[in-house]
Amino acid sequence: MTPPAGSEGSVPVPLFLNGEGMRGGRVHPGIARYPFLGEARTAPRYRFYACEGGFPALWPVTEGGVSVPGELYALPLAAVRDEFMPVEPPELELAVIELADGSASLAVVLRPEVHARGEGLVDISDSGGWRAHQASPGHR
Structure with missing residues (x-):
């Protein structure tokens, strides 16, 4: 069924978070009003980086990937466009990723x-993920 014209922005989509947008993170208040769908993991097809500036980033790989833990939220497409992406670091871009259960989700990844x-x-x-990295003794 085709949605009515102009309603595309209200369609909720899954958004995978793996950094400060997760519960307890410094930018979580901007996400907290949207439905929390649960904890999730990526398929083991990504490398995970800590970036200068204090944020994490996924990078898709064909081999040597790991499953990265995070959280899944349901956001309207308009909120992803108007609220989420404008505050993301410029080193990141929106992509569709694969979750461990085989489903797809929006997420941010490193720009090539x-x-x-x-x-x-x-x-x-x-x-072991962003929270584990933040808690590690060697973390700056």
Whole structure:
């Protein structure tokens, strides 16, 4: 069934968060009003980076990937466009990712040119996720 013209912005879509937007994170208040769908993990097709500036980023890979923990929320497309993306760091872009259960979700990933430069990126794929990385003794 085709939605009525002009209603596309109100369609809720899954949004996977793996950093400060998660519960307890410093930017979670901007997400908290949207339905929490539960904890989730990516399919093991990503590397996970800590970026200069204090935020994490997914990077899709064909081999050597890990399953990254995070949280899933339901946001209207208009909210993703108008509220979520404008406050994301410029090093990130919106993408469709694969979750561990095989379903798809929106998420932010590193821009290809940022990954290619490699500056300010620390591979934290084996840290157990953003919260575990933040709690680790070696975290700056």
